[in-house]
Amino acid sequence: MKDEVTREDRVAGLKGLGCSRKRVEDARFTQGKGNYVDDIKLPGMLHGDFVRSPYAHARIKSINIDAAMALPGVTAVLTAKDLEPLGLHWMPTLAGDKQMVLADGKVLFQGQEVAFVVAADRYIAADAVELVEVEYEELEVIVNPFKSLQSDVVLREDLIAPDGSIPNGAHGPRKHPNHIFTWEAGELEATNQVIDNAEVVAEAEMYYHRTHPCPLETCGSVASMDKVNGKLTLWGTFQAPHVVRTVASLLSGIEEHNIRVVSPDIGGGFGNKVGVYPGYVCSIVASIVTGVPVKWVEDRMENLMSTAFARDYWMKGKISATKEGKITGLHCHVTADHGAFDACADPTKFPAGFMNICTGSYDIPVAYLGVDGVYTNKAPGGVSYRCSFRVTEAVYFIERMIEVLAIELNMDPAELRSINFIKKEQFPYTAALGWEYDSGDYQTAWDKALLAVDYKGLRAEQAERVAAFKRGETRKIMGIGLSFFTEIVGAGPVKNCDILGMGMFDSCEIRIHPTGSATARLGTISQGQGHATTFAQILASEIGLPADSITIEEGDTDTAPYGLGTYGSRSTPVAGAAAAMAGRKIRAKAQMIAAYLLEVHDDDVEFDVDRFAVKGAPERFKTMKEIAYASYHQAIPGLEPGLEAVSYYDPPNMTYPFGAYVCVMDIDVDTGVPEIRRFYALDDCGTRINPMVIEGQIHGGLTEALAVALGQEIAYDDIGNVKTGTLMDFFLPTAWEVPNYETDFTVTPSPHHPIGAKGVGESPHVGGVPCFSNAVQDAFRPFGNRHTNMPHDHWRIWQTAANLGMHD
Amino acid sequence: MSNKMHVKLNVNGTDHEFLAEPRELLIYALREKLNITGPHVGCETSHCGACTVTLNGKSVKSCTMFVAQANGAEITTIEGLGSPDALHVLQENFKEHHGLQCGFCTPGMITRAAKLLEENPNPTEEEVRFGIAGNICRCTGYQNIVKSILSAASELNSAKEAAQ
Numbered sequence: 016m017k018d019e020v021t022r023e024d025r026v027a028g029l030k031g032l033g034c035s036r037k038r039v040e041d042a043r044f045t046q047g048k049g050n051y052v053d054d055i056k057l058p059g060m061l062h063g064d065f066v067r068s069p070y071a072h073a074r075i076k077s078i079n080i081d082a083a084m085a086l087p088g089v090t091a092v093l094t095a096k097d098l099e100p101l102g103l104h105w106m107p108t109l110a111g112d113k114q115m116v117l118a119d120g121k122v123l124f125q126g127q128e129v130a131f132v133v134a135a136d137r138y139i140a141a142d143a144v145e146l147v148e149v150e151y152e153e154l155e156v157i158v159n160p161f162k163s164l165q166s167d168v169v170l171r172e173d174l175i176a177p178d179g180s181i182p183n184g185a186h187g188p189r190k191h192p193n194h195i196f197t198w199e200a201g202e203l204e205a206t207n208q209v210i211d212n213a214e215v216v217a218e219a220e221m222y223y224h225r226t227h228p229c230p231l232e233t234c235g236s237v238a239s240m241d242k243v244n245g246k247l248t249l250w251g252t253f254q255a256p257h258v259v260r261t262v263a264s265l266l267s268g269i270e271e272h273n274i275r276v277v278s279p280d281i282g283g284g285f286g287n288k289v290g291v292y293p294g295y296v297c298s299i300v301a302s303i304v305t306g307v308p309v310k311w312v313e314d315r316m317e318n319l320m321s322t323a324f325a326r327d328y329w330m331k332g333k334i335s336a337t338k339e340g341k342i343t344g345l346h347c348h349v350t351a352d353h354g355a356f357d358a359c360a361d362p363t364k365f366p367a368g369f370m371n372i373c374t375g376s377y378d379i380p381v382a383y384l385g386v387d388g389v390y391t392n393k394a395p396g397g398v399s400y401r402c403s404f405r406v407t408e409a410v411y412f413i414e415r416m417i418e419v420l421a422i423e424l425n426m427d428p429a430e431l432r433s434i435n436f437i438k439k440e441q442f443p444y445t446a447a448l449g450w451e452y453d454s455g456d457y458q459t460a461w462d463k464a465l466l467a468v469d470y471k472g473l474r475a476e477q478a479e480r481v482a483a484f485k486r487g488e489t490r491k492i493m494g495i496g497l498s499f500f501t502e503i504v505g506a507g508p509v510k511n512c513d514i515l516g517m518g519m520f521d522s523c524e525i526r527i528h529p530t531g532s533a534t535a536r537l538g539t540i541s542q543g544q545g546h547a548t549t550f551a552q553i554l555a556s557e558i559g560l561p562a563d564s565i566t567i568e569e570g571d572t573d574t575a576p577y578g579l580g581t582y583g584s585r586s587t588p589v590a591g592a593a594a595a596m597a598g599r600k601i602r603a604k605a606q607m608i609a610a611y612l613l614e615v616h617d618d619d620v621e622f623d624v625d626r627f628a629v630k631g632a633p634e635r636f637k638t639m640k641e642i643a644y645a646s647y648h649q650a651i652p653g654l655e656p657g658l659e660a661v662s663y664y665d666p667p668n669m670t671y672p673f674g675a676y677v678c679v680m681d682i683d684v685d686t687g688v689p690e691i692r693r694f695y696a697l698d699d700c701g702t703r704i705n706p707m708v709i710e711g712q713i714h715g716g717l718t719e720a721l722a723v724a725l726g727q728e729i730a731y732d733d734i735g736n737v738k739t740g741t742l743m744d745f746f747l748p749t750a751w752e753v754p755n756y757e758t759d760f761t762v763t764p765s766p767h768h769p770i771g772a773k774g775v776g777e778s779p780h781v782g783g784v785p786c787f788s789n790a791v792q793d794a795f796r797p798f799g800n801r802h803t804n805m806p807h808d809h810w811r812i813w814q815t816a817a818n819l820g821m822h823d
Numbered sequence: 824m825s826n827k828m829h830v831k832l833n834v835n836g837t838d839h840e841f842l843a844e845p846r847e848l849l850i851y852a853l854r855e856k857l858n859i860t861g862p863h864v865g866c867e868t869s870h871c872g873a874c875t876v877t878l879n880g881k882s883v884k885s886c887t888m889f890v891a892q893a894n895g896a897e898i899t900t901i902e903g904l905g906s907p908d909a910l911h912v913l914q915e916n917f918k919e920h921h922g923l924q925c926g927f928c929t930p931g932m933i934t935r936a937a938k939l940l941e942e943n944p945n946p947t948e949e950e951v952r953f954g955i956a957g958n959i960c961r962c963t964g965y966q967n968i969v970k971s972i973l974s975a976a977s978e979l980n981s982a983k984e985a986a987q
Contacts, residue, residue, distance in 0.1 A: 043926075044925075044926025045933060046905065047859075047860070047900065047902045047929075048861070049926045051863065053864065054854075136855075138846065232863065280926065282925045315865070315867060543926065545924065707921050711921045714966045715963050715964045718964035718965070742866045742868055742871060747870075749958075749959060750965040751956040755966050
């Protein structure tokens with residue numbers, strides 16, 4: 016008679032784990048009602064703008080601000096001299112170095128901040144920037160890290176002792192004035208011994224070029240110092256608002272409870288918005304000085320020139336194997352160009368990030384990694400552009416080494432990967448460079464991928480194409496790009512991961528409201544990932560209230576619990592785990608309330624989707640909504656009123672998502688234009704929270720990978736001029752250049768994560784870059800190519816063809 | 824500031840009159856004078872399209888047009904395309920097909936797509952991709968944007984057929 020509500024209906028009603036729930040963020044974004052930092056407008060607000068250095072290396076002889084100050088509408092012009100009494104002319108970087116906020120006597124890269132103008136509006140500020148007269152004395156410029164280590168030109172005099180000796184840096188001894196650190200992992204001697212005695216050795220040198228995350232929204236901040244209440248509020252493009260609050264407190268001396276940092280809606284981050292930039296500091300100082308709010312928003316050229324480059328790794332590898340293709344050893348050395356200041360955003364103990372994941376998905380018995388960080392006259396940064404710390408570099412390195420080894424062995428690269436995969440039964444697997452991989456089933460994923468694209472058929476087609484090319488019947492060659500990647504994300508365990516001393520835990524606080532809805536706050540901040548949608552799904556499944564009744568809040572340090580923010584795919588592995596754990600605390604209390612209401616012992620009720628029911632008598636139950644109400648209106652012996660919980664989650668390990676990608680590409684050797692015919696991406700991110708959001712992340716990450724592999728670059732000329740300072744020269748793919756992607760998945764849950772999720776936002780970038788690059792290189796392999804550096808733009812592809820004699 | 828110009832605009836059906844410096848860009852007049860903050864500034868060089876508006880029936884990048892050049896124009900921004908109670912079919916489809924992530928490009932993208940569907944009510948996938956190639960998205964890889972626009976086109980066409 017009555018319409019029975021089935022258990023399936025109740026599960027579906029929650030819109031919990033596994034549901035392609037539509038995003039709650041979209042209503043405001045599609046109607047133009049997002050609230051980004053440049054949308055913030057406060058009464059009396061002034062605008063800040065930078066005078067920047069046109070030179071890459073120069074001494075500053077004088078700065079004259081008189082003409083600028085005389086311009087109507089100009090309130091202040093700050094230079095290093097003004098910041099010095101406050102101790103703010105330099106600031107600490109995330110990598111244990113320090114960085115000039117405003118040029119202190121010299122400039123070290125083109126676009127460096129020299130003076131900060133504060134004016135009534137952005138036009139007057141720009142006029143005043145033109146009126147600041149700076150006299151420079153040019154110095155010799157070094158844009159190459161190898162030359163830097165040979166040069167007598169000292170870039171950072173501040174890091175030389177008065178007696179001329181070179182004091183240790185934050186990461187140990189430095190062997191040259193322009194040297195930052197040497198970082199090593201693995202066993203050097205044992206590795207050399209294996210490689211020296213190996214049956215087969217392949218070597219490669221590769222340059223992973225400098226690029227930039229370039230989110231569509233640039234960086235910016237609005238600072239408002241309320242002198243009446245002694246409270247500073249700072250809105251800005253911060254991927255880690257709590258860390259910014261702590262840094263702001265340490266720098267300014269304002270107590271942390273009197274600082275409120277807010278990340279409003281963020282227009283993409285991709286690593287660009289992890290660091291602390293001079294603009295943030297200057298907007299704070301300017302607001303303190305002027306007593307009114309001050310906004311600073313960089314333009315695109317400033318963004319590309321000064322805030323947060325990525326990559327710039329010169330990698331040299333040796334890989335050894337038996338004649339049958341079993342890898343026996345791996346040696347990797349990196350010369351890392353960090354620019355003028357070491358502002359890399361890595362956990363403190365990892366100056367080269369997690370580059371030591373460079374043994375990849377393969378069971379390699381012995382390995383060694385050495386990284387030398389070097390100063391040059393280039394912008395500081397070294398952020399993780401859509402990846403966990405330096406993991407794109409690591410995966411690119413090993414996936415190229417595999418290809419080069421396959422050439423050396425004259426073996427199919429897909430088969431070579433299969434021979435060397437870490438096997439399912441080997442997990443948890445401790446790699447030669449120290450990481451403990453949590454779970455994986457690589458062979459299954461690989462077989463599925465190769466089958467899906469008909470790999471054998473593709474190779475046969477390629478062989479025909481090569482023959483046709485050689486017969487002069489076509490000018491288009493065909494490449495099959497393979498990559499199998501393992502990421503290392505979710506930083507990380509407090510015992511070995513911290514940023515500026517803050518352990519890399521994360522947090523979630525839940526308040527259940529009397530009528531059965533909830534508000535949850537986390538220490539992370541979405542930049543487009545859709546946290547408000549997906550974290551509510553985790554909670555819905557954990558606490559049995561509909562996701563639609565749960566509001567997620569992030570990014571306001573006055574309300575959110577302390578967390579380390581969103582980057583390195585850490586939100587789901589760390590804050591998502593905190594959400595699940597906080598949800599379980601709610602459930603534990605709800606269980607006691609339900610038992611009391613049902614007049615049975617606590618152990619005699621069990622959780623079922625959205626309720627607690629008496630074991631063996633499912634018709635006797637209390638819904639979570641009823642329990643929520645009871646917690647507020649009914650005196651329950653032995654229990655405090657209310658239903659709230661907070662969890663700070665220190666992950667026991669990182670998570671290790673993985674995937675198998677295949678790209679099929681046709682290349683016109685006369686124009687150098689690559690056409691992506693097919694791209695298949697299989698991702699295993701453990702438990703899948705929202706398949707729609709996952710697929711969106713994959714599409715986006717692959718497109719950023721396409722950009723990096725096929726043209727995106729921050730290039731300098733010999734005297735340190737940035738050659739790629741606008742979107743005219745810096746490649747961002749449009750809809751016209753981007754293919755449709757095929758996505759697929761396997762599910763291998765993380766054994767240590769409360770819901771088994773591993774994180775996914777960065778996998779497609781990490782796996783995508785080598786896949787696109789391998790496709791280009793594979794196309795040229797039959798014509799003698801071993802390794803060609805990215806980015807494979809049309810000109811370079813054409814040049815590769817020319818170098819191989821294909822235009823003759 | 825004696826050199827200010829008198830500017831009249833009709834934005835989303837509302838008339839506005841104000842003084843502006845000749846060098847003031849349309850995007851800043853919209854965002855800072857009129858508080859219409861849907862269109863965004865992404866590049867200031869006409870490449871990214873985050874600032875796209877419809878001006879006298881054409882898609883225009885408002886970051887590289889002086890507001891004085893727009894004097895007398897009729898302008899539609901994302902704010903004029905739908906309302907919370909009656910979303911534009913594109914707004915619904917972008918949500919339905921996950922055609923956005925960070926949302927920064929979305930107002931310009933949807934504004935451009937709306938114009939595109941007026942110019943070509945029945946576009947192929949290739950025509951959609953070409954038609955939005957002036958609008959950059961860093962998050963989605965475009966696949967779901969294209970899907971959203973094609974789906975909106977087919978909904979609009981079905982509605983038209985039903986009306987006939």
